[in-house]
Amino acid sequence: EPEVTQTPSHQVTQMGQEVILRCVPISNHLYFYWYRQILGQKVEFLVSFYNNEISEKSEIFDDQFSVERPDGSNFTLKIRSTKLEDSAMYFCASSENQEQHFGDGTRLSIL
Amino acid sequence: GENVEQHPSTLSVQEGDSAVIKCTYSDSASNYFPWYKQELGKRPQLIIDIRSNVGEKKDQRIAVTLNKTAKHFSLHITETQPEDSAVYFCAARRTNNDMRFGAGTRLTVKP
Numbered sequence: 001e002p003e004v005t006q007t008p009s010h011q012v013t014q015m016g017q018e019v020i021l022r023c024v025p026i027s028n029h030l031y032f033y034w035y036r037q038i039l040g041q042k043v044e045f046l047v048s049f050y051n052n053e054i055s056e057k058s059e060i061f062d063d064q065f066s067v068e069r070p071d072g073s074n075f076t077l078k079i080r081s082t083k084l085e086d087s088a089m090y091f092c093a094s095s096e097n098q099e100q101h102f103g104d105g106t107r108l109s110i111l
Numbered sequence: 112g113e114n115v116e117q118h119p120s121t122l123s124v125q126e127g128d129s130a131v132i133k134c135t136y137s138d139s140a141s142n143y144f145p146w147y148k149q150e151l152g153k154r155p156q157l158i159i160d161i162r163s164n165v166g167e168k169k170d171q172r173i174a175v176t177l178n179k180t181a182k183h184f185s186l187h188i189t190e191t192q193p194e195d196s197a198v199y200f201c202a203a204r205r206t207n208n209d210m211r212f213g214a215g216t217r218l219t220v221k222p
Contacts, residue, residue, distance in 0.1 A: 033210075043147075043155060043200060043212040056209040091154065098143050098162075100210065102154040 002026045004103035006092050012109045013082050021077045021106045023092030032075045033093040033100060034067065036060065043091065049075065082110045113138040113205040117213025125221050130191050132216045134201035135183040143204040144177060144184045148197045149215075155200060159186070191220045 005024045013019045025032050034046040047057040047067055054067065066078045075094075079086055087110045093100040114137040124130050136144075142163040147155035161168045161175045161184065168175050172191075177184040188195055201213040 042214045043202075045210055045212070048209060058209070098204070099145070099157060099160065102147075102156070104154050 004092055004094050004101050006090075006103035006106050008106060009104065010107045010109070012111060015084055015110050016081050019079050019082055019108065021079075021090050021092075021108070023075045023077070023094075023103055024073050025075055025092070025094030026096075026101060027073070029094035029096050029101075031055075031095045031100075032067075032069070033095075034077045035091040035093065035102075036088045037091065037105075038088045046077070079108075082108075084110050086110050113141055113203055113209070113211040115201060115203050115211050115213040117201050117216060119216060120214065121217045121219070123219045123221065124191050126191060126193060128191055130186075130188045130195070130218055130220075132186045132199055132201070132218070133183060134185070134203075134213050135181075136203040136211075137182065138203070138205050139179075139182065141203040141205050143210075144175070145202050145204075145210075146173075146175060146186050147200045147202065147212075149200060150197045158199075188218075191218075193220050193222050196220045 007022045032049040036044045045058045047061045048055045064080045068076050089105045091105045092103045117134045145160035148158045149155045159173050159175050161177050172189045174187040198215045198217050200215045202210050204210040
């Protein structure tokens with residue numbers, strides 16, 4: 001069964017540094033998403049992406065965040081200047097229509 | 112924006128008993144309601160979903176009911192087993208691309 005893959009599984013970064021989280025969605029899916037889950041808390045919607053542009057974003061997704069689909073397979077989330085509170089698990093998801101498939105996540109630790 | 116409330120936050124049942132988790136949503140435009148199971152350190156996995164044109168859906172031991180008028184939906188797990196122990200999240204999708212999650216219910220099934 002095809003899966004959403006995310007790299008790296010764990011990223012440790014100094015506060016103030018830029019970080020890029022990478023995702024390879026399922027190949028025939030058209031919608032892509034990023035979610036955040038702070039330890040022990042709920043999954044929070046960040047952004048959705050369709051037809052090479054952002055279609056929705058939440059109040060969390062401020063100017064520090066950006067997304068890109070640099071080629072036909074990768075979907076990236078960039079955090080420009082990381083803060084301690086950015087420490088969380090970041091999940092990528094993709095969907096063909098309604099059912100969203102999640103990757104295993106990247107655990108981001110900001111020091 | 113959409114606000115999803117989920118209750119209870121923790122639920123402990125004996126093996127073989129039923130478990131019920133309830134969610135309410137605020138936006139009457141929401142039209143898709145998935146339920147995810149998340150084991151510790153793992154990705155959220157879709158276990159069942161329901162669309163707004165249906166009142167009930169069942170898949171073996173799992174069922175979901177939706178009351179559009181009251182804006183609430185529930186997950187029912189019958190004949191619970193220890194492997195059902197996990198955190199369960201409800202979600203509501205307001206548009207094609209924006210899905211909001213409840214806070215989660217930690218279900219423990221005691222053998």
